[in-house]
Amino acid sequence: MTLELEITVAPAFDWGTASEILMDVVKWLNQKGEPLWTEEQVSVEGLKSSHRIEESFIAQLKNKPIGCMFLLESDPYFWPEIEDDSSLFLHKLAVLREFKGKGIGNQMLEWASQYAKRQGKSWVRLDCDGGRPKLRQIYESFGFSLVDRKPLDEFDSARYEVHV
Numbered sequence: 001m002t003l004e005l006e007i008t009v010a011p012a013f014d015w016g017t018a019s020e021i022l023m024d025v026v027k028w029l030n031q032k033g034e035p036l037w038t039e040e041q042v043s044v045e046g047l048k049s050s051h052r053i054e055e056s057f058i059a060q061l062k063n064k065p066i067g068c069m070f071l072l073e074s075d076p077y078f079w080p081e082i083e084d085d086s087s088l089f090l091h092k093l094a095v096l097r098e099f100k101g102k103g104i105g106n107q108m109l110e111w112a113s114q115y116a117k118r119q120g121k122s123w124v125r126l127d128c129d130g131g132r133p134k135l136r137q138i139y140e141s142f143g144f145s146l147v148d149r150k151p152l153d154e155f156d157s158a159r160y161e162v163h164v
């Protein structure tokens with residue numbers, strides 16, 4: 001059964017809502033001993049310092065915010081070689097833990113792909129922790145192809161792309 005999601009684009013976006021959703025995931029990953037983002041990175045101030053409001057999206061189910069993601073026009077840190085406007089770059093896709101395993105993440109990926117296509121883009125690109133095989137499998141099962149693994153600072157970045 002597919003749940004009926006509504007994905008809201010800024011300016012209706014609320015920084016605090018995204019922070020709460022991301023904080024839910026941060027706490028869950030920390031409890032599992034698999035930290036990814038820090039609480040500082042997903043705080044309202046952290047999000048505002050690394051993203052623009054127009055890059056921000058909230059997924060809602062019956063008016064309840066349950067997921068968030070950021071779609072950037074450029075990503076010079078993880079994708080410095082991509083200088084044209086052919087891509088959207090996906091960051092911080094997160095779903096509240098109570099909705100884990102319900103296909104919400106895949107619906108958000110599908111929406112992001114369709115949104116990229118409507119924006120005239122040919123690709124959705126992302127990076128994730130190369131040492132997280134379950135996460136990588138989610139992206140691969142959706143249709144993303146591994147481009148490479150690229151160490152950045154102390155982060156093992158697995159870079160993926162899907163043609164839309």
